[in-house]
Amino acid sequence: MINLEKEVQYIKTVGPNRAKLLNKLNIYTLGDLITYFPREYEDRSKTKKICECSDGEEALIEAIVVSRMTEIRTRRMTISRLMLRDETGTCTATWYNQTYLKNIFTPGKKYKFYGKIANKNGRIEIASPTYDIEGETKNTGKIIPIYPLTKNLSQNTLRKIIEIGMNEVYGKLDETLPNRILEEYKLFKYNESIKKIHFPNELSEFEQARRRLAFEELLIMQLALLYLKNQYKNDRNGVQFKEEAKMSEMINLLPFKLTKAQLRVLEEIDKDMESKKNMNRLLQGDVGSGKTAVSMISAYKAVKSGYQVALLAPTAILATQHLESFTEMFEQEGIKCGLLISSLTAKRKREVLEELEAGKIDILIGTHAMIEDNVVFKNLGLVITDEQHRFGVKQRTKIVEKGQNPDVLVMSATPIPRTLGLILYGDLDISIIDELPPNRKKIDTFAVRKNMEERVNGFIKKQIEEGRQAYIVCPLVEESEESDLKAVTTLVEKYKNEVFSEYRVECVYGKMKTKQKDAIMQEFKEGNIDILISTTVIEVGVNVPNASIMVVENAERFGLAQLHQLRGRVGRGEYKSYCILKYEGKGQNTIERMKIMTQTNDGFLIAEKDLQLRGTGDFFGTEQHGIPEFKVANLFEDLPILKQVQDLSISILEKDPKLELEENSILNNKVKNKFGNRIEI
Ligand code: ADP
Numbered sequence: 250m251i252n253l254e255k256e257v258q259y260i261k262t263v264g265p266n267r268a269k270l271l272n273k274l275n276i277y278t279l280g281d282l283i284t285y286f287p288r289e290y291e292d293r294s295k296t297k298k299i300c301e302c303s304d305g306e307e308a309l310i311e312a313i314v315v316s317r318m319t320e321i322r323t324r325r326m327t328i329s330r331l332m333l334r335d336e337t338g339t340c341t342a343t344w345y346n347q348t349y350l351k352n353i354f355t356p357g358k359k360y361k362f363y364g365k366i367a368n369k370n371g372r373i374e375i376a377s378p379t380y381d382i383e384g385e386t387k388n389t390g391k392i393i394p395i396y397p398l399t400k401n402l403s404q405n406t407l408r409k410i411i412e413i414g415m416n417e418v419y420g421k422l423d424e425t426l427p428n429r430i431l432e433e434y435k436l437f438k439y440n441e442s443i444k445k446i447h448f449p450n451e452l453s454e455f456e457q458a459r460r461r462l463a464f465e466e467l468l469i470m471q472l473a474l475l476y477l478k479n480q481y482k483n484d485r486n487g488v489q490f491k492e493e494a495k496m497s498e499m500i501n502l503l504p505f506k507l508t509k510a511q512l513r514v515l516e517e518i519d520k521d522m523e524s525k526k527n528m529n530r531l532l533q534g535d536v537g538s539g540k541t542a543v544s545m546i547s548a549y550k551a552v553k554s555g556y557q558v559a560l561l562a563p564t565a566i567l568a569t570q571h572l573e574s575f576t577e578m579f580e581q582e583g584i585k586c587g588l589l590i591s592s593l594t595a596k597r598k599r600e601v602l603e604e605l606e607a608g609k610i611d612i613l614i615g616t617h618a619m620i621e622d623n624v625v626f627k628n629l630g631l632v633i634t635d636e637q638h639r640f641g642v643k644q645r646t647k648i649v650e651k652g653q654n655p656d657v658l659v660m661s662a663t664p665i666p667r668t669l670g671l672i673l674y675g676d677l678d679i680s681i682i683d684e685l686p687p688n689r690k691k692i693d694t695f696a697v698r699k700n701m702e703e704r705v706n707g708f709i710k711k712q713i714e715e716g717r718q719a720y721i722v723c724p725l726v727e728e729s730e731e732s733d734l735k736a737v738t739t740l741v742e743k744y745k746n747e748v749f750s751e752y753r754v755e756c757v758y759g760k761m762k763t764k765q766k767d768a769i770m771q772e773f774k775e776g777n778i779d780i781l782i783s784t785t786v787i788e789v790g791v792n793v794p795n796a797s798i799m800v801v802e803n804a805e806r807f808g809l810a811q812l813h814q815l816r817g818r819v820g821r822g823e824y825k826s827y828c829i830l831k832y833e834g835k836g837q838n839t840i841e842r843m844k845i846m847t848q849t850n851d852g853f854l855i856a857e858k859d860l861q862l863r864g865t866g867d868f869f870g871t872e873q874h875g876i877p878e879f880k881v882a883n884l885f886e887d888l889p890i891l892k893q894v895q896d897l898s899i900s901i902l903e904k905d906p907k908l909e910l911e912e913n914s915i916l917n918n919k920v921k922n923k924f925g926n927r928i929e930i
């Protein structure tokens with residue numbers, strides 16, 4: 250039995266000092282060590298002729314040593330030189346302060362050298378090459394893994410330690426996937442894949458090893474999600490809403506014509522609601538695509554069928570906003586809406602709770618306050634959550650438990666590429682509104698550098714003079730990062746006291762008390778603030794139609810999907826609206842990203858590009874989505890694997906919905922290990 254929990258310092262050649270360095274890389278145990286995967290590889294398996302080597306590249310040459318080592322000593326260092334030759338040319342190998350090399354090489358013998366080539370007017374040099382004697386493959390002749398490092402830990406040392414660790418475990422690691430799956434999908438065994446992802450003999454072996462490890466990660470995630478979905482679906486029969494409660498009655502009351510996409514989505518929801526099965530549906534759509542309208546119509550059907558509806562919003566201000574639009578539509582129909590947020594007075598809260606329990610309130614709109622135990626519905630039939638990424642699955646479940654298996658509709662404005670959404674939200678069915686209502690004005694987006702600052706400020710002033718309002722957003726990735734916080738504070742002071750001193754400028758940031766934040770947002774909504782500086786993502790979904798300009802500072806530090814969300818705060822009214830992205834840096838990637846933002850307003854396209862340019866680690870970053878991070882898998886590149894894995898998961902769970910069969914015990918353990926707290930809800 251191999252002990253993967255063994256502390257890393259007890260691995261040969263490590264010891265306490267190196268262990269400290271390894272800890273910095275989050276390597277604490279033998280298990281951590283062998284799953285610390287390379288960042289990239291250097292192919293030192295193919296030799297090049299000297300004359301083929303180009304300036305700046307890393308190359309492997311096979312050459313005869315034609316001179317003795319010469320040494321030049323300066324005050325600071327010793328430079329050692331060696332002349333090499335193959336049948337196409339000559340090359341000088343150079344080392345610094347490595348005098349022990351002096352008697353290693355024998356003139357007339359053949360060696361392999363790997364290093365960085367400098368080609369200056371045909372004079373070829375190879376700098377500090379590693380080498381092997383003919384026939385040996387200690388440092389060359391293979392593919393070398395390159396690991397992310399930390400200060401004072403060299404690539405060679407880390408590689409050596411991992412090699413020692415691998416030798417301890419190789420062949421003794423328990424298999425982590427059932428044999429039948431390995432065979433069916435022609436996957437490497439676990440032992441093989443761990444070895445080859447570190448030390449492949451050929452790149453194709455690395456590909457195979459990687460594929461196997463990604464397959465496993467994705468399979469476990471997918472099984473967990475589908476397992477969750479099965480729990481909703483199989484164990485419970487849900488509410489069956491009435492056919493006679495027609496959505497069309499409500500649709501006819503609307504002051505606008507629904508888009509085709511809205512109608513299609515409503516049809517899907519209608520079908521779910523009338524069916525015996527529980528609805529668990531994700532409603533995705535770009536900001537402003539009309540999700541709220543869809544939720545209203547769904548709520549109407551629920552109420553007309555004799556049930557209560559809960560609408561859960563992430564912030565008090567959003568809840569209040571929803572209450573306004575719902576009341577406007579529903580009051581005339583005799584449907585009563587109520588608000589439950591934590592800032593209500595105790596008396597008001599008591600009243601709301603009483604009315605709710607008595608069934609006098611048909612639609613309760615609110616925040617987390619709704620989740621508390623003292624909130625009792627008479628007959629909850631439909632739960633709608635807005636901006637679901639703000640809520641954990643747990644919160645969603647808690648409110649759902651206040652009814653007899655109510656239907657659930659989850660709304661999200663975070664555009665996720667369709668293919669991915671299908672998989673990542675495996676526990677939900679998905680409806681997508683992929684069309685904006687007509688006559689939406691395009692938001693003109695400009696990407697500018699610092700030298701345009703004056704003009705940008707002038708432009709903001711002009712908009713304010715015309716009666717509009719502006720948002721200025723600063724990146725504050727980590728509020729704990731002092732340098733960040735300082736930069737933002739300085740900027741806010743500058744805007745408040747200098748640049749825009751004649752206007753009403755306020756600032757909201759994440760760590761502020763909710764009450765205070767809401768108060769400022771409300772003031773902005775009412776037009777009492779001209780410029781709102783925000784150090785955090787402005788409340789998603791806040792509707793201030795008079796705001797016509799959004800400036801984003803250091804836009805290069807935001808993800809594209811996030812920028813797109815931010816941009817959605819403007820262009821909500823009748824006024825022509827603008828988004829100005831101030832950016833720094835000349836990186837190709839930055840420029841490309843800014844270009845995409847200025848060229849398209851399509852959230853899904855932007856999400857797709859974002860994923861491509863940033864990789865999934867960043868895209869899903871933070872805890873925002875509650876989506877697991879992967880060590881190997883990349884959701885963009887590994888879409889084909891994802892599809893295979895999805896089919897496989899479905900067939901496994903069809904046969905064994907609770908993963909109870911002996912043949913699935915390995916999988917069951919893995920799923921529980923990884924997603925324990927999500928599964929147990
Ligand atoms: P979302 O919740 O998806 O961000 P909303 O439902 O808030 O979008 O819709 C944004 C605005 O567009 C609202 O003022 C809403 O009344 C309006 N709206 C929704 N659907 C339509 C439509 N089909 N035609 C015209 N306006 C619409």
Ligand code: MG
Nearest residue numbers: 488521522524
């Ligand atoms: Mg139903």
